[in-house]
Amino acid sequence: xxxxxxxxxxxxxxxxxxxxxxxxxxxxxxxxxxxxxxxxxxxxxxxxxxxxxxxxxxxxxxxxxxxxxxxxxxxxxxxxxxxxxxxxxxxxxxxxxxxxxxxxxxxxx
Amino acid sequence: xxxxxxxxxxxxxxxxxxxxxxxxxxxxxxxxxxxxxxxxxxxxxxxxxxxxxxxxxxxxxxxxxxxxxxxxxxxxxxxxxxxxxxxxxxxxxxxxxxxxxxxxxxxxxxxxxxxxxxxxxxxxxxxxxxxxxxxxxx
Numbered sequence: 001x002x003x004x005x006x007x008x009x010x011x012x013x014x015x016x017x018x019x020x021x022x023x024x025x026x027x028x029x030x031x032x033x034x035x036x037x038x039x040x041x042x043x044x045x046x047x048x049x050x051x052x053x054x055x056x057x058x059x060x061x062x063x064x065x066x067x068x069x070x071x072x073x074x075x076x077x078x079x080x081x082x083x084x085x086x087x088x089x090x091x092x093x094x095x096x097x098x099x100x101x102x103x104x105x106x107x108x109x
Numbered sequence: 110x111x112x113x114x115x116x117x118x119x120x121x122x123x124x125x126x127x128x129x130x131x132x133x134x135x136x137x138x139x140x141x142x143x144x145x146x147x148x149x150x151x152x153x154x155x156x157x158x159x160x161x162x163x164x165x166x167x168x169x170x171x172x173x174x175x176x177x178x179x180x181x182x183x184x185x186x187x188x189x190x191x192x193x194x195x196x197x198x199x200x201x202x203x204x205x206x207x208x209x210x211x212x213x214x215x216x217x218x219x220x221x222x223x224x225x226x227x228x229x230x231x232x233x234x235x236x237x238x239x240x241x242x243x244x245x246x247x
Contacts, residue, residue: 021204033213059202060198060200060201060203061199061203062198064195064196064198065195065198067193067194068213069194069212069214071168071169071210071213071244074210075211076208078209079203080202080203081203081204
């Protein structure tokens with residue numbers, strides 16, 4: 001799964017100090033639920049992203065635990081406070097041990 | 110066969126019972142919720158759950174939760190094979206305690222959002238979503 005996972009994050013380039021911004025994230029992942037069966041009737045093993053976190057300069061914004069009921073290509077939208085210029089770090093944890101990270105810098109005006 | 114008044118009544122009751130079956134809350138969902146709240150009865154205010162009334166495709170149903178003052182929000186789908194859907198924990202830089210995502214629903218059922226507030230109390234919101242095509246495969 002690790003090869004074709006692509007994370008996309010939408011963060012404004014700048015914000016007012018102490019202001020609120022909306023962040024949208026999407027990561028391509030099949031999120032195999034472990035409920036489906038293949039053509040021979042064998043259960044397809046579960047393979048999902050089980051955790052997503054967003055931090056700004058090391059401080060937590062949101063931490064999400066994902067269950068198999070989250071749709072393919074997990075999407076999240078949430079709001080963050082930007083106290084100073086810095087960097088958002090987004091981390092996705094895969095069932096197979098892979099960790100995908102994405103960073104976005106933001107300036108304050 | 111003569112249809113007596115008693116027969117007619119029991120027929121009606123049977124039909125009502127059948128009609129209620131899709132709305133039955135699964136025991137697994139109740140247990141999952143009780144495990145989170147510790148059996149405390151949640152307040153029915155202080156949290157907003159936004160979900161469509163009718164979802165054509167159960168594979169991707171957009172939902173959003175919003176609960177000012179919540180430390181953690183958990184979402185359950187009481188008719189799914191595994192009722193837990195997601196758990197959102199908010200950190201110090203979360204501007205609003207709200208989030209949106211897309212979830213899978215196996216069929217018509219209630220979606221339940223429960224927030225754990227900073228003072229340890231709980232708030233609950235639920236909404237029935239009608240699903241035309243289920244989203245759990247199999």
